Amino acid sequence: MARKTRKPGRTLGVFFLALAIAYGLVAVGASWKPELGLDLQGGTRITLVAEGSPSRDALNEAKSIIDQRVNGSGVTEAEVTTQGNNLIVVEIPGKNRADLVETVQRTAQLRFRLVACTESAACGAAAASTTTPTAPTAPGVAPRAPVGFGKADTTPSPTATPTGAGTPTDTATDGTTPSTSPTATGTAKPDTKSSSFDAAVDFMNNPPADWAQKFNDYTCPTNAAPIDDDPAQPLVSCSPEGEKYLMSPAIIEGRDITDASYGIPQNDVQYAVMLDFNGHGRSIFADATGTIAGTGQLFAIVMDGQVISAATASSRIATGAQITGNFTQEQAKSLSTSLKFGSLPVKFKKDTSSEVVGPTLAGDQLSAGLWAGAFGLILVMIYCLLYYRGLGIVVLSSLSFAAAWTYALVLLLSKTAGFTLTLPGIAGLIIAVGITADSFIIFFERIRDEMREGKSMRVAVETGWVRAKRTRIAASFVSLLSAAILYIFATGVVKGFGFALGLSTLIDLAVLFWFTKPLVSWFARFRFFNGGGKLSGLSPETLGTDMPVAVGGKA
Numbered sequence: 001m002a003r004k005t006r007k008p009g010r011t012l013g014v015f016f017l018a019l020a021i022a023y024g025l026v027a028v029g030a031s032w033k034p035e036l037g038l039d040l041q042g043g044t045r046i047t048l049v050a051e052g053s054p055s056r057d058a059l060n061e062a063k064s065i066i067d068q069r070v071n072g073s074g075v076t077e078a079e080v081t082t083q084g085n086n087l088i089v090v091e092i093p094g095k096n097r098a099d100l101v102e103t104v105q106r107t108a109q110l111r112f113r114l115v116a117c118t119e120s121a122a123c124g125a126a127a128a129s130t131t132t133p134t135a136p137t138a139p140g141v142a143p144r145a146p147v148g149f150g151k152a153d154t155t156p157s158p159t160a161t162p163t164g165a166g167t168p169t170d171t172a173t174d175g176t177t178p179s180t181s182p183t184a185t186g187t188a189k190p191d192t193k194s195s196s197f198d199a200a201v202d203f204m205n206n207p208p209a210d211w212a213q214k215f216n217d218y219t220c221p222t223n224a225a226p227i228d229d230d231p232a233q234p235l236v237s238c239s240p241e242g243e244k245y246l247m248s249p250a251i252i253e254g255r256d257i258t259d260a261s262y263g264i265p266q267n268d269v270q271y272a273v274m275l276d277f278n279g280h281g282r283s284i285f286a287d288a289t290g291t292i293a294g295t296g297q298l299f300a301i302v303m304d305g306q307v308i309s310a311a312t313a314s315s316r317i318a319t320g321a322q323i324t325g326n327f328t329q330e331q332a333k334s335l336s337t338s339l340k341f342g343s344l345p346v347k348f349k350k351d352t353s354s355e356v357v358g359p360t361l362a363g364d365q366l367s368a369g370l371w372a373g374a375f376g377l378i379l380v381m382i383y384c385l386l387y388y389r390g391l392g393i394v395v396l397s398s399l400s401f402a403a404a405w406t407y408a409l410v411l412l413l414s415k416t417a418g419f420t421l422t423l424p425g426i427a428g429l430i431i432a433v434g435i436t437a438d439s440f441i442i443f444f445e446r447i448r449d450e451m452r453e454g455k456s457m458r459v460a461v462e463t464g465w466v467r468a469k470r471t472r473i474a475a476s477f478v479s480l481l482s483a484a485i486l487y488i489f490a491t492g493v494v495k496g497f498g499f500a501l502g503l504s505t506l507i508d509l510a511v512l513f514w515f516t517k518p519l520v521s522w523f524a525r526f527r528f529f530n531g532g533g534k535l536s537g538l539s540p541e542t543l544g545t546d547m548p549v550a551v552g553g554k555a
Contacts (some may be wrong), residue, residue: 004455007442008517008518008519008521008522009517009518009522011514011516012515012519012522013515014514015401015514015515015518019401019404019405019408022405022408022409023408025412026408026411026412029412031411031414031415033411033418033421034409034410034412034414034420034421035093035095035421035424036094036420036421036516037080037420037421037422037423037425037493037496038091038092038206038410038420038422039094040421040423041093042093042513043078043092043093044091044092044355044450045089045090045091045092045355046089046090046091046092047087047088047089047090048088048089048122048348048349049085049086049087049091049348049349050062050087050088050347050348050349051346051348051349052347052400053085053087054086054224054345054346057086058345058346059082059085059086059088059265059346061081061255061345061346062083062346062523062531063080063081063406066080066088066090067080068091068340070092072117076465078091078092078093079091085147086552087104088348089402090427093420095146107306108476109229109231109254109303109347110254110257110301110302110339111229111231111250111252111253111254111302111303112250112251112252112253112255112284112285112288112299112300112301112302113200113235113247113248113249113250113251113299113300113302114201114203114247114248114251114288114291114292114298114299115203115246115248115297115298115299115300115310116202116203116205116206116234116244116246116247116248116298116333117207117212117245118243118244118245118246118298119214119243119244119245119340120238120243123207123212123215123246123357130547134178134452139460142544147296148209151341154531158295166310167235169253184492187369193316196216196249196251197284197287197288199248199392200247200248200249200251200290201232201316203247203248203249204291204297204517206444207234207243207246209271211236211246212246213413214236214246215236215246216237217245218244220238220242220244221238223327227272229302229304229305230317231249231250231253232250234247234248234249235247235302235305235328237302237305237306237307238305238306239307239308239310240306240308243307243308245298245300245310245472246302247302247307250302251284251288252281252284252285252288253281254276254303255345256277256280256281256284257275257276257277257278257281257339257340258276258277258278258281259275259276259340260272260273260274260275260276260336260337260339260340261274261336261340262274262329262332262333263332265324268324268361270324270326271327271328271329271331271332272322272323272324272327272332272458273323273327273332273335273339274320274321274322274323274336275321275322275323275324275339276318276320277321280320281321285317285321286316286317286318287316289313289315289316289317289321290315290316290317290326292312292313292314293313293314293315294314294318296309296312297312297396298311298312299311299312299313301339309335311323311325312332321370323335328522342391367422369426369427369430370383372430373426373429373430373433376433376434377399377403377433377550378432380395380399380434380437381395381396381399384396384437384440386439387445387537388537389530389535389536389537389540390523390528390535390538391444391520391523391536391537391539392537394440394519394520394523395440395454396435397515397519398436398511398512398515398516399433399437400435400439401511402507403517404510405506405507405510405511406429409437409503409507411427412502419499420496421479421496422493422497422501423493424493424495424496424497425496425499425500426499426500427497427502428496428497428498428499428500428501428504429500429503429504431501431504432501432505435479435504435505436504436508436511436512437506437517438475439472439508439512440516442468442471442472443464443465443468443472443512443516443520444537445518446464446467446468447460447461447464447466447520447538448460448538449464449541450463450541451538451543456471456530457518457524457529457530457538458521458524458525458530461499461520461521461524462521467515468513469513469517472509473509474491474510476505476508476509479501479502479507480502480506482498482501483498483499483501484498485504486498487502488501
């Protein structure tokens with residue numbers, strides 16, 4: 001035991017260094033004021049008006065997707081509600097959140113289509129064997145990462161192969177032999193009873209002359225504004241790089257995607273995007289990848305009428321899919337977010353209204369909450385000084401540094417994760433004062449119990465710590481579990497309360513382990529404490545024993 005307490009100063013030094021680094025990062029961000037929520041500073045209200053008469057289920061589904069969009073990048077605590085039969089109202093904290101306003105306004109109809117023609121290749125089945133120079137990339141647009149479809153459990157790295165897609169695309173291998181037995185039309189015929197899918201395959205292999213002419217006459221627009229996208233009709237559109245595509249009617253809707261994520265697969269070195277479909281989507285996706293497997297033909301992902309990705313496939317994929325290619329982390333994250341949260345079941349009118357709204361609480365509510373927290377903190381400090389005397393110095397310093405860590409992390413999270421501080425969030429942080437004080441009481445009382453048995457303070461600190469930390473970890477686990485449940489299942493300000501409660505509980509544990517315990521171990525070296533000084537809080541009178549306090553001793 002003694003070996004663990006010989007250099008508490010080193011632990012304290014690391015603690016202070018970490019705190020200095022945290023405030024250094026805050027200084028780099030040049031923001032010393034946390035972002036406030038709707039209730040404290042107001043924000044922007046966006047009203048979306050649905051076209052037609054959507055069902056209640058469709059409107060609620062759209063509300064859920066929009067809520068995931070605006071709150072998916074952090075704890076912004078935006079509020080999303082439905083009104084009447086055709087309105088969705090979104091209130092976003094802050095008056096300058098143009099990025100989230102655009103996210104909400106984007107209807108993002110997501111669809112999967114088979115590619116019949118590209119600007120740099122022949123149309124139909126001949127596209128698989130005809131390669132022409134790549135179309136020029138639009139000025140100012142980074143080239144799209146070449147991609148390919150593979151199975152979700154793919155482990156080998158993809159290998160680039162030329163196709164007639166206009167840009168080189170990756171063919172993801174999956175450990176199986178690709179399907180390369182074409183039919184008379186040049187593709188492997190899937191076993192499917194879907195007439196719409198059969199029509200899409202026929203369109204891909206033999207696009208009608210009128211649509212081929214539309215494709216030839218089409219010019220890619222210079223802006224990226226959404227275009228009309230009828231899922232039942234073919235589509236001529238472009239990628240952000242300016243590559244033009246003629247595509248079949250939609251065969252999979254975005255709502256058929258149940259999940260999308262990104263990461264680096266095992267035994268690989270590049271990012272990939274993983275997809276999961278519902279039963280209908282999985283069946284169609286298997287048929288589509290089986291059709292284009294080994295042919296070089298493309299399967300496009302279209303959002304708002306714009307091609308965000310067009311991929312090949314090396315074999316039929318009947319389970320979860322994986323999109324591989326030369327993705328950067330940001331490209332993979334953007335694509336997975338678009339796939340996961342991109343498809344709204346409701347189309348909204350273009351005349352979306354937005355307005356600035358004031359705080360929902362009076363201006364003095366913030367100051368009242370802060371004063372309440374400060375007053376409670378002062379009362380706790382005074383009580384601990386009167387009851388624990390010299391040991392109360394540990395309480396004062398620990399609470400002060402816990403407050404310093406809380407403020408630093410709130411500032412950093414506001415800057416990096418979109419965390420906004422609301423009145424319930426402040427309440428969650430204030431509750432942490434009691435949680436932190438409880439940690440000290442458990443520890444100090446364990447030390448006193450050990451000293452009542454005749455142990456010196458240095459020994460009592462170590463033996464009492466072993467028992468106290470188990471109790472503290474168990475109690476903190478319960479608090480963290482409660483915070484996690486609130487954060488996962490709640491919405492709005494309740495979600496923020498759970499986040500603040502969990503954050504403050506973690507800070508309490510960090511301060512207890514890396515500041516309070518080393519500081520008490522360091523104090524145990526001084527005779528004022530280990531000798532049972534009258535004002536130390538560890539005198540025989542304070543301990544309630546007539547025995548003299550043991551001095552020195554080794555753990």
